[in-house]
Amino acid sequence: MPSDPRVAQALAALAQPIAEFRAAVQGALAQADAFLAAQTADAASQAVRAATELGVFGGAHVDAARFAAMFPAVAKADKTSLAALEKAAGILRRVAGQGDEMAVALVTDGVKLGATIDAALAGAGQAFGAIIITELVRGGRFKKAEHEKLLDPAEFRAWNNAERRFAPPLVVEVDGADLHAGALLDFADGREKIVLVVRGNAPPAALVRCITPGTFVLQTVDGTGLDRLAGYEGPAIAALLPEGAATFMHDPNAGKEPWQRLTVPFLPTGPFKAVGGFSAWQMEQDVTMLAELARTPFVVPSAPGGKGAPAIGAGEAVDRIASWLLDTSGLKA
Amino acid sequence: MSASATAAPAPPKVLRVPEHTVEIVSDSGEGAQKCGQIFGAVSAKMGNGVWTVELIPAEIQPPPRVPEGASGNRIRLGEHTVTNWGDRTDLVVAFNEQVLLARHRVDALADNAVLLVEDCWARSEDTDIVAQWNAALKELSGKHYRIIPVAMEDECLTIVDNPKKGKNMYALGLLARIYGRDMELIKAQIAHAFRKKSEEVYKQNVALLELGFHWAEDNIDFRVEIPTHPAETPLVVMNGNEAIGMGAIASGMELCAMYPITPATSVSHYLSEVFEKFGGIVHQAEDEIAAAGVAIGASYSGKVAFTITSGPGLALKTEMLGLAVMTETPLVLVDVQRGGPSTGLPTKVEQSDLLAAIYGQTGDAPHIVMAPATIEECFHVMITARRLAETFRTLVMVLTDANLATGVSPYPKPTLDEQWQAAPLDLAPVRDGQKPYDWNTETGLSERIIPGRSGGMFTLTGLSHDDRSKVAYAADIHQHSSAMRSRKIAVLQSLLKPPTVYGDDKGDLLVVGWGSTKGAIEEAVDRARNEGFKVSALHLRFLSPLEPGLKPIFKKFKKVMTVEINYSDEIGDPYVTEENRRRGQLSILLRNATLVDVDCWGRVPGEPLRPMSILEAIRGRLPRGGAA
Numbered sequence: 001m002p003s004d005p006r007v008a009q010a011l012a013a014l015a016q017p018i019a020e021f022r023a024a025v026q027g028a029l030a031q032a033d034a035f036l037a038a039q040t041a042d043a044a045s046q047a048v049r050a051a052t053e054l055g056v057f058g059g060a061h062v063d064a065a066r067f068a069a070m071f072p073a074v075a076k077a078d079k080t081s082l083a084a085l086e087k088a089a090g091i092l093r094r095v096a097g098q099g100d101e102m103a104v105a106l107v108t109d110g111v112k113l114g115a116t117i118d119a120a121l122a123g124a125g126q127a128f129g130a131i132i133i134t135e136l137v138r139g140g141r142f143k144k145a146e147h148e149k150l151l152d153p154a155e156f157r158a159w160n161n162a163e164r165r166f167a168p169p170l171v172v173e174v175d176g177a178d179l180h181a182g183a184l185l186d187f188a189d190g191r192e193k194i195v196l197v198v199r200g201n202a203p204p205a206a207l208v209r210c211i212t213p214g215t216f217v218l219q220t221v222d223g224t225g226l227d228r229l230a231g232y233e234g235p236a237i238a239a240l241l242p243e244g245a246a247t248f249m250h251d252p253n254a255g256k257e258p259w260q261r262l263t264v265p266f267l268p269t270g271p272f273k274a275v276g277g278f279s280a281w282q283m284e285q286d287v288t289m290l291a292e293l294a295r296t297p298f299v300v301p302s303a304p305g306g307k308g309a310p311a312i313g314a315g316e317a318v319d320r321i322a323s324w325l326l327d328t329s330g331l332k333a
Numbered sequence: 334m335s336a337s338a339t340a341a342p343a344p345p346k347v348l349r350v351p352e353h354t355v356e357i358v359s360d361s362g363e364g365a366q367k368c369g370q371i372f373g374a375v376s377a378k379m380g381n382g383v384w385t386v387e388l389i390p391a392e393i394q395p396p397p398r399v400p401e402g403a404s405g406n407r408i409r410l411g412e413h414t415v416t417n418w419g420d421r422t423d424l425v426v427a428f429n430e431q432v433l434l435a436r437h438r439v440d441a442l443a444d445n446a447v448l449l450v451e452d453c454w455a456r457s458e459d460t461d462i463v464a465q466w467n468a469a470l471k472e473l474s475g476k477h478y479r480i481i482p483v484a485m486e487d488e489c490l491t492i493v494d495n496p497k498k499g500k501n502m503y504a505l506g507l508l509a510r511i512y513g514r515d516m517e518l519i520k521a522q523i524a525h526a527f528r529k530k531s532e533e534v535y536k537q538n539v540a541l542l543e544l545g546f547h548w549a550e551d552n553i554d555f556r557v558e559i560p561t562h563p564a565e566t567p568l569v570v571m572n573g574n575e576a577i578g579m580g581a582i583a584s585g586m587e588l589c590a591m592y593p594i595t596p597a598t599s600v601s602h603y604l605s606e607v608f609e610k611f612g613g614i615v616h617q618a619e620d621e622i623a624a625a626g627v628a629i630g631a632s633y634s635g636k637v638a639f640t641i642t643s644g645p646g647l648a649l650k651t652e653m654l655g656l657a658v659m660t661e662t663p664l665v666l667v668d669v670q671r672g673g674p675s676t677g678l679p680t681k682v683e684q685s686d687l688l689a690a691i692y693g694q695t696g697d698a699p700h701i702v703m704a705p706a707t708i709e710e711c712f713h714v715m716i717t718a719r720r721l722a723e724t725f726r727t728l729v730m731v732l733t734d735a736n737l738a739t740g741v742s743p744y745p746k747p748t749l750d751e752q753w754q755a756a757p758l759d760l761a762p763v764r765d766g767q768k769p770y771d772w773n774t775e776t777g778l779s780e781r782i783i784p785g786r787s788g789g790m791f792t793l794t795g796l797s798h799d800d801r802s803k804v805a806y807a808a809d810i811h812q813h814s815s816a817m818r819s820r821k822i823a824v825l826q827s828l829l830k831p832p833t834v835y836g837d838d839k840g841d842l843l844v845v846g847w848g849s850t851k852g853a854i855e856e857a858v859d860r861a862r863n864e865g866f867k868v869s870a871l872h873l874r875f876l877s878p879l880e881p882g883l884k885p886i887f888k889k890f891k892k893v894m895t896v897e898i899n900y901s902d903e904i905g906d907p908y909v910t911e912e913n914r915r916r917g918q919l920s921i922l923l924r925n926a927t928l929v930d931v932d933c934w935g936r937v938p939g940e941p942l943r944p945m946s947i948l949e950a951i952r953g954r955l956p957r958g959g960a961a
Contacts, residue, residue, distance in 0.1 A: 027757050034756075052752045055584070055716025057705065060830075061874050062717070067828050070776075071724055135761035 006223070006240045007171055010195040011100050013226035014169040017193060018103050021124070021168040022096060028131040029092040032085055035138050038073040039082060049073060077137055080144050085137040087151055088130035095127040107174040114183030117194065118155045120170055121187070125154030128163045156187055164190025169230075171195045176202025177276025179239070181209040188215045188235040195226070196239040203278045204268045205246040205286035210237045211258075211293065217250040225249045244268060246290055262294045349558045351412045352382075354419050354443075355512075357504055358405035358436060359428035360397045361390050364501030368426075369406020370741065371505060371522045375514050377570045377743035380561035382411035384852070385572075386418040386941060387739040388436075389680035398454075398465070400435035407441075410512070412560045415742070416707070416852025420945040422446055424511070424557070426504045428485070429454055430469035437473055439940070444477050447555075449507060451500070452482030481553070483507070488548060492540050502538045506545020512557050516546065567746040573711040573737030577667055578603040580715030581639060582611045583747065585754030586665070588638040590616040590627035595679040596735040597641045597669035621646040625653035625666070632663050633793065635758045635783040637719055639665035644673045644686050651694055654728055656795045658698040658818060661770065661779070663722035663729075665715070670734040670848075672939055681939035682735035684848050685899040687918040690730050691877045699819045700728035702877035706851035709744035710874070711737055716753045723755065725821045726781050732876070734898070736849040736941045762787035769793075770800040770814070777820030822878050829875055831882030836862060836869030839889035842955055844870045845931070846896045847919055850942055854896050857947035866955050876922065884927040894932040894954055895920040896947055901935040 011018070041049070043065065050071070051064035077085070095102065105120035107113050129150035136142040159167070167190050176198050187194060188210065210217045216236035218225045221243055228251060229236045241247075248264040255261050267290065272283040355372070359365035366387055373385040388405045395402030409419045421443040427433035427450045436442055454466045473480065489496035489503050502523070509519055523538050571579070578600050581589060589608065591601045605615045618624035624640050631638040642650060647668050657664040670686045672678025690702050701721055705714040714731055722729040763782055769791040771779045779800075782789040791802045797814065799805040834843070835855050846854045851872045858870045869890070873880055887893045901917040902909040916924070917933030924931045934950040936942060 031757060049752065052750055054720050055713050055753055056747070057703075057710055057713035057874070058717030058720060061832075061880065063828050063830050070824070070828060135759070138759065139761040139764065141762070141764070 004173065004197055004199070006197045007104060007173060009223050010171040010197060010226065010238075010240060011103060013223070013230050014103065014171065014193060014195065016230055017169045017191070018100070021166065022102075024131070024166060025092050025096045025127050028134050029089060029096050031138065032089040032092060032130075032134045035074050035077075035134075036082065036085060036089065039077060041073070043068070046073065074138065075140055077140065077142075081137045081140075081142040084133055084142055084144065084148060084151070088133040088137075091126050091130040091151065092134070095123065095130075103169055103171055105170055105172045107172060107178050112183060113172070113174055113178055113180050114186060116174075117170060117172060117183070117187060120172070121156050121167070122153035124168045125156065125159055125163070126151065128159065128166075129154055156189075156192070159190075161190065164192060166190075167192040169193040169195070171197060173197045173199065175276075176200045176242070177278075179203060179206045179278075181206040184210050184237050185212075188212065188237060191232075191234060191236075193229060193232075193236045194238070195229070196237075198239050198241045198245075200242070201273075201275045202239075202241055202245060203275055203283045203286060204241075204244065204272065205248070205283070205290045206278070207237060207239050208246075208248070208286050208290040208293070211250045211262075213258075213261075214252050215250070216252060217248075219246055219248050221245065221247055246287060248290060248294070257297075258293045259296050262290075264290060264294045267291055267294075343554070345553065346555045347558055348555055349560075351559065352410060352415070352419070353424065353512075353557050353559055354407065354409045354422045355508065356388070356405060356407045356422045356425045356436060356441070357427075357501070357508075358388060358403050358425060358432040359500070360402050360432065361392075361395055361404040363404070363428050363497050365405035365426075365428065365504070367526060368501035368505045368508075369408055371519060371526060372508050372512075372514070373406070373408045373741050374570050375518045375522055376408065376410050376512070377568065377741075378518055379515055380563035381559055382413050382415035383570070383742055384409045384415040384418055385741040386736065389739070391678060391680055398429050398431045398462070400431050400438065403432035403435035405432070410559050412562065417850075417856060417944065418736075418740070418853075418941050420943045425449065426483075426507060427451065428500055428504075430466050430473075434469050434472060437476070439938075442476070442478065446476075446478050448473070448478050448480045449483050449504075450480060451485045453484065453486040455482070483548070485545075488544055489541060492544060493537060499537070499541045502541035503545035503548075506542040506547075507549045507553070509542065510546045510549035511553055511555070512559070516542075564743075564745075568743040569746045570741060570743045571708065572599075572739055572741045573705075573708045573733055574599040574669065574739070575603045576708050576711035577641070577715060577731075577733065578607075580712040582608065582613065583712070583749055583753050584637070584716040584719040586637045586639055586715070586719060587613045588616060588628065588631045588636050589613065589641065590618055590624040590631070590638060591641045592618050592621045592624045592646065594621070594643045594646045596671055596738045597643045597646070597667065599738070600641045600667065600669070621649035622653055625650040625657075625664075628666075629653060629657050629660075629662050629664055632657075632722075633660070633784070635785075637663075637723070637755050639667065639715075639718075641667040641669065643669050643671050643679075644689075645676055647686060647689060647693065654700075655694045655696060655698045657728045658694065658700050659696075659795045660793050661726040661781070661818070662793075663719075663726055663781070665718045665722050665729050665731065667731045667733065669738045670732060672937065678939045680735065682849070682898060682941055683937055683939070684732075684734055684850070684897050685918065685937070686732060687847070687876060687897075687899065688921065690732055691922070697815055697819065698728075699822045700730065700877065701725065701822065701825060701875075702730045702732060703875055704732040704848040704873070705737065706848060706872055706874065707744070708737055708740060708742045712744075712747060714874075719755065721825070723781070725825060726779065727818070727821060730877075732848060734849050736898075740849075740941075758783055760786050763789040768800045769802040770798070770817070772800055772814075772817040774817070775820075776824045777817035778824065779817075826875075826878035826881055829878070829880050831886070832871055832873060832880045834869050834871050834886060837867065838869070838886070840867035840869050841890065842866070842868040842892045842894060842951060843887060843890035844868060844894055844896050844947070844951065845873065845919065845923065846870065847873045847876060848898075850896060850898060853942045853944045854947055856944040857951060860944065860948050861951045861955075864952075866951060868951055868955065873919070876919070879922065879926050883923065884929060887923075887927055887929045887931070892932060892954060893923070893929055894934055894950075895923065896942065896950065897933065897935045898937060898942060899935050900937050901933045 046068040047065040050068035051059040216232040218238035247266045272280045357365040377383040486496040489499040493499040628638040628640040672683040718729045897917040917935040920933035
């Protein structure tokens with residue numbers, strides 16, 4: 001297991017989506033195994049199966065052998081299909097047998113962040129292909145020439161929408177010098193969730209570049225906000241950073257405007273020092289960008305005796321200003 | 334009749350018996366049922382055979398001190414398995430003399446029964462009450478009862494302010510001493526019963542229990558010993574409604590849609606507490622029709638759903654049940670039968686819904702009807718019901734009744750099996766050309782298409798439709814689709830085993846029953862055989878389709894008679910002839926299916942049949958010695 005306690009912290013936060021993915025794989029594996037077992041089952045064992053399925057009451061009153069003959073568990077499949085299904089079952093078994101290491105990747109020397117994530121998710125993509133193969137074989141629709149390639153590892157870019165919705169989360173250990181936020185945007189789709197555990201000096205606000213209206217983005221030092229990330233019904237990217245980095249949360253559910261969605265508990269000030277290939281100027285740009293996105297566009301002064309107007313969005317600003325002016329001038333009816 | 338308890342310096346007389354029947358009766362709301370439930374559960378855990386029946390007044394809150402308001406529990410204890418509530422009660426604890434009279438007047442008490450009765454009423458300042466007490470004692474004196482007055486209220490007032498809230502635990506203490514029950518087990522059961530109450534409530538109830546125990550220790554001059562045989566395998570103790578609920582969970586059902594109706598409601602009470610832990614939900618709909626609709630909708634979408642009801646609710650669901658059959662949507666319906674027609678006897682047992690269950694839908698609506706015979710079968714039937722509903726794409730009705738629903742009996746703890754549950758949905762794209770009703774013309778069976786499967790979109794309709802689910806009124810299409818829906822029932826019958834005869838497979842009389850009467854019928858048959866009658870029994874679980882091979886079985890007996898808890902005319906009743914006689918509902922089915930002249934004997938007393946009554950019916954059909 002990884003030694004950095006923050007990895008365990010991230011895995012704990014992602015336990016639910018990890019469990020969902022694992023359950024899907026295990027469900028498909030159970031179907032594949034049952035189908036394969038039924039292919040070789042003799043009449044007696046099929047009768048036993050039928051009697052079991054019918055329960056104690058049914059087993060006592062229904063002729064299980066005839067029931068099994070009338071309702072075979074599965075249709076007979078050809079050898080090619082069965083070979084593909086066995087291969088698919090092997091892939092599913094391997095993925096299902098993995099522990100939390102299935103959801104952890106490490107960026108090593110000479111390998112870029114994006115490539116690391118791609119490689120880590122390719123195994124999950126292979127599981128998705130195995131699930132499809134299972135369905136195809138069980139439904140009698142498997143065609144080797146057309147479908148066999150589904151059993152190859154498949155990078156995220158090849159995943160369909162459903163697979164992206166069911167994507168397994170990933171915790172990635174990465175040095176701050178390798179924190180290329182742009183690479184992460186390739187995976188911001190469906191419900192993919194990536195949490196970076198950043199080691200050493202790092203650009204202070206690199207993930208600001210990942211902010212899009214529908215992407216949950218989090219920079220945290222102590223893990224605050226990871227629970228909300230795990231529950232978000234969309235793509236999410238987070239980084240657990242060392243002290244001194246900017247902390248912010250961009251939650252698409254929090255409002256229509258960028259500043260409504262963005263909370264910035266801590267914004268560092270320069271000057272910054274270069275880290276790896278990131279220059280001080282680039283870091284300053286990130287921090288400035290974050291500050292500007294978070295800036296409230298207009299604040300309505302409090303009306304006399306009022307409790308102070310809340311921050312507002314541009315769309316409502318004109319109406320609010322007009323209302324305030326009328327209040328303060330005594331002209332409001 | 335002796336009229337007082339005696340201080341008992343001499344050792345109490347020990348009555349060692351293979352079985353004994355106890356009743357606790359009170360006004361509604363005094364807790365006699367809770368006392369009986371705990372007593373029954375503890376007895377079962379100690380290794381006695383147990384069958385309990387709730388005595389429930391027809392009114393929710395009847396006035397106090399009236400015979401019609403008698404509420405409580407009857408517990409038949411045995412050295413071995415007990416399958417029914419028996420004939421008469423040997424010992425009663427009554428909280429007033431009026432509820433005792435109620436039991437006396439329905440001939441529920443053995444001639445030599447011991448009656449422990451609250452005697453505060455004899456000392457009432459209300460002269461009317463004293464007069465009622467005296468009149469009751471006079472009426473009871475016609476039998477050889479032993480009446481033991483017990484000052485329950487005075488005793489309870491030493492611990493609680495309101496003795497109405499304490500007498501039941503005091504009575505439990507009396508019974509615990511008389512029957513030698515394990516006090517630690519009782520205390521654990523009390524803790525469970527009051528688990529949602531405070532520690533103080535628990536302690537108070539235990540104090541009342543011990544008070545009753547010690548009073549009996551000092552004042553009751555006899556003890557009853559029923560040998561116990563602790564089970565070698567784990568047992569569970571529950572009533573039929575709880576068993577239905579647990580069976581639903583074990584079968585992988587995910588939705589119970591219902592509307593409250595006695596005596597079915599407690600299935601949902603039980604499920605509401607536990608269903609969500611297993612991924613299910615209980616949906617209380619706005620009415621019976623909606624409940625059926627929700628279940629059908631959920632089932633159509635791929636969830637495994639069931640609905641529960643009782644007679645009036647079954648009537649209201651009629652159209653929806655037809656929809657399930659017409660659309661070939663799997664649906665399980667549990668009908669906990671009560672007395673009818675109309676609102677009838679809401680809290681009392683009857684088996685009068687059989688024909689309504691099978692034929693009650695408009696149009697031709699073939700479907701499956703099954704009836705568990707024991708509380709254990711109430712659990713297991715749900716696994717079969719779900720499987721058959723999905724396999725045959727049809728409605729499966731499960732008929733239980735108030736006797737099974739509220740009766741409590743131990744049975745071997747089921748060993749759960751994953752294969753009882755529905756297989757994961759196959760949401761793969763449908764085959765090219767696959768239709769929503771791709772009927773196999775021989776069997777009527779077709780593969781169900783779950784919404785969401787690629788290429789599987791179709792319009793679901795209750796209108797007559799063709800195999801593409803397109804509305805079609807053409808004569809040949811309706812004839813064909815009707816045949817396909819009907820054929821499935823014939824296919825199921827071809828897969829059923831012939832039923833097993835209880836007793837010899839030939840003789841003078843075969844008694845045929847269904848549902849909760851099994852234990853009483855078989856006990857009556859055993860007694861009749863001991864008297865020399867050549868009588869056997871047959872108990873059916875499948876009513877639609879009927880189990881196969883009945884005619885050959887019937888042909889080996891000189892007479893065949895159904896015993897049912899539904900009304901039938903007796904030959905000899907005024908105006909009743911062979912031609913106009915209204916027969917028991919099962920006998921109608923059997924005559925129709927076998928062309929055998931099946932006789933019937935039915936009673937609708939609002940209580941389970943007693944073996945003794947069935948035995949008398951058997952004797953009435955056969956001359957002594959068994960020569961028909």
